[in-house]
Amino acid sequence: MAKSLRSKxxxxxxxxxxxxxxxxxxxxxxxxxxxxxKGEIAMKDVQEIATVVPAEKVKEKVEDVDMEGDDADASKMDMDSKRNKKTLLDEHGQYPTWMSQRQAKKIKGKRNAKKGKAKKKKGLAW
Structure with a gap:
C-alpha cells in the first residue's frame, strides 16, 4: 500500500x-x-548476545511448552468469565479499559432503549 512519493x-x-x-x-x-x-571487544561477543533466533526454533519451544501443560482449562485466564458477553460489563458495572467512551455510551443507549420498550403504558390510544 505504501507506494506514494512521501512514504518512499x-x-x-x-x-x-x-x-x-x-x-x-x-x-x-x-x-x-x-x-x-574490558578494553578489547570482539564483535563475536556482541553477535552472541544479539542473535536472531529462527522462527522454527521458537515454534518448537512453544510446542514443547504446550505439551507439558495437559490442563488447558486450568491455564486459561478467568478474567473474561466475570464479564457479561452481551453488555461487556463486569461485576462492578464497568466497561473494559480498551472501550472508548463513545462505544460505551452507544451500548448503554441501546440497553436503556430496550428497557423502555418493554414497558407499555395502558391508556387510551388517540
Missing part, C-alpha cells in the same frame, strides 16, 4: 538515519552489556 521518501530517510545512528547504537549496546570496560 520517509523510508529512504529512515534508512539513512539508521546508517548514521548505527555506530552510536553499537557503542551504547556495548556499554550496557558491560563490555566497554
Amino acid at each position: 521518501w520517509k523510508r529512504k530517510m529512515r534508512a539513512e538515519k539508521r546508517k548514521k545512528n548505527a555506530p552510536k547504537e553499537l557503542a551504547r549496546l556495548k556499554t550496557v552489556l558491560g563490555l566497554d570496560g
Whole structure:
C-alpha cells in the first residue's frame, strides 16, 4: 500500500538515519552489556548476545511448552468469565479499559432503549 512519493521518501530517510545512528547504537549496546570496560571487544561477543533466533526454533519451544501443560482449562485466564458477553460489563458495572467512551455510551443507549420498550403504558390510544 505504501507506494506514494512521501512514504518512499520517509523510508529512504529512515534508512539513512539508521546508517548514521548505527555506530552510536553499537557503542551504547556495548556499554550496557558491560563490555566497554574490558578494553578489547570482539564483535563475536556482541553477535552472541544479539542473535536472531529462527522462527522454527521458537515454534518448537512453544510446542514443547504446550505439551507439558495437559490442563488447558486450568491455564486459561478467568478474567473474561466475570464479564457479561452481551453488555461487556463486569461485576462492578464497568466497561473494559480498551472501550472508548463513545462505544460505551452507544451500548448503554441501546440497553436503556430496550428497557423502555418493554414497558407499555395502558391508556387510551388517540
